[in-house]
Amino acid sequence: MTPLLLGTLGLALAGPVPAVLGRSTWLLRAPRAGVVLWQSLALAAVLAALGSGLSTTVWLASPQPPDNWRWALPVVALGMTLVVATRLAWSVARVALDTRARRRHHRVLVDVLGGRSGDEPALRILAEDTPVAYCLPAVRNARVVLSQGALARLDDEGLAAVMAHEGAHVRARHDLVLEAFTALRDAFPWGTRSELPLRQSALLVEMLADDVARSRVGAAPLARALVVLADRPGPDGTLAAGAEARSVSLRLDRLAQPQRPHRLASLSAYSAAAVVLVVPTVLVAVPWLVHTWGLLH
Amino acid sequence: MVPRPAPRLGDLERDVMDRLWDSERPLLVRDVHSLLRAERDLAYTTVMTVLDRLTRKGIVSRTLEGRAYRYSPVRSRAELTAEVMHEALSVDRLDRTAALVRFAERVSQEEAATLREALRRVEQRERP
Numbered sequence: 001m002t003p004l005l006l007g008t009l010g011l012a013l014a015g016p017v018p019a020v021l022g023r024s025t026w027l028l029r030a031p032r033a034g035v036v037l038w039q040s041l042a043l044a045a046v047l048a049a050l051g052s053g054l055s056t057t058v059w060l061a062s063p064q065p066p067d068n069w070r071w072a073l074p075v076v077a078l079g080m081t082l083v084v085a086t087r088l089a090w091s092v093a094r095v096a097l098d099t100r101a102r103r104r105h106h107r108v109l110v111d112v113l114g115g116r117s118g119d120e121p122a123l124r125i126l127a128e129d130t131p132v133a134y135c136l137p138a139v140r141n142a143r144v145v146l147s148q149g150a151l152a153r154l155d156d157e158g159l160a161a162v163m164a165h166e167g168a169h170v171r172a173r174h175d176l177v178l179e180a181f182t183a184l185r186d187a188f189p190w191g192t193r194s195e196l197p198l199r200q201s202a203l204l205v206e207m208l209a210d211d212v213a214r215s216r217v218g219a220a221p222l223a224r225a226l227v228v229l230a231d232r233p234g235p236d237g238t239l240a241a242g243a244e245a246r247s248v249s250l251r252l253d254r255l256a257q258p259q260r261p262h263r264l265a266s267l268s269a270y271s272a273a274a275v276v277l278v279v280p281t282v283l284v285a286v287p288w289l290v291h292t293w294g295l296l297h
Numbered sequence: 298m299v300p301r302p303a304p305r306l307g308d309l310e311r312d313v314m315d316r317l318w319d320s321e322r323p324l325l326v327r328d329v330h331s332l333l334r335a336e337r338d339l340a341y342t343t344v345m346t347v348l349d350r351l352t353r354k355g356i357v358s359r360t361l362e363g364r365a366y367r368y369s370p371v372r373s374r375a376e377l378t379a380e381v382m383h384e385a386l387s388v389d390r391l392d393r394t395a396a397l398v399r400f401a402e403r404v405s406q407e408e409a410a411t412l413r414e415a416l417r418r419v420e421q422r423e424r425p
Binding site for chain 1: 308311377378380385387400401409422
């Protein structure tokens, strides 16, 4: 039973559970707890997938070999586990190397092309009319890049809001959170993978950075900066669609609310995060461990 | 704020690239040095170090002429700018690695109207 239970759990945590959670809005009230919940769901899915394979191996090696037909499902579970484990290792390494190489190259380019501003040593200003604003996260050597077009649309408060927002990303290493979810998404086999954990955690870290910027410069300057930079001219085909476009709107809605901690939402998210990791371990893994222990003695 | 990046050498790299881009022919370390010396006091070896770093970063190439290297940009300023802007504007960020973290995605006209409405709510709330 254990391999099947864990296999089902792994699949549920990889697909349907994120789908339901991704539609709910209560998590957006507690972004920090929300990120933790998404992380624990991801970890639980990986652990369930790995546990399913391990228990299958033990089960197949047990003294009473199972009936022929009962072989099939655990073997499929074992196969999936191997696929997920291999792909996860591969995906983590590839995403980490890729991201760093792209960032390093991009930083070299903005450093030789970009103008400087005396007040903001990490700021690089591109001599382009098309408005762009982004950051290149790094432990040291992080950069915030703005084009002349973007700078022209921001007043001093707006620029301070952008810098505070990007500074929050850089200091809290939000890029590592996103990197892990990118690797995880790529690790699950096609058909069982979901964009949602990555998409939702991307939105939640934007909100965390917004919170920092808001406490520095206030909600209104940040909201104005968001609107002028989201509503900007640009080449065809660079419009955000669907969930991406909605993310700015959700961030503005949050800025229209008073800035206070939502204890209930936080508590629920943290509790759910703990439950999702602890309960399967206790219910499924412990009996299996006891059983395996029995086999060995 | 964003932590302060390592100063000096980075700024110098930009100045050196500007000289190479503005020049019609590949330059010797000596040429770059005398061009920059017009503005500030710089050691010859510093210019050599910067050119070496730019070569290792792959944006400058050098050819041996006699006993000295001549340096030139691998690609023009416009080409590099186009590459940076292409990456900055590409919308498929979720399909690739999260190398760049954008401040706000670009939205359609209809969506922008919704955003301006939401902005009014924020500004109203802030008003005493």
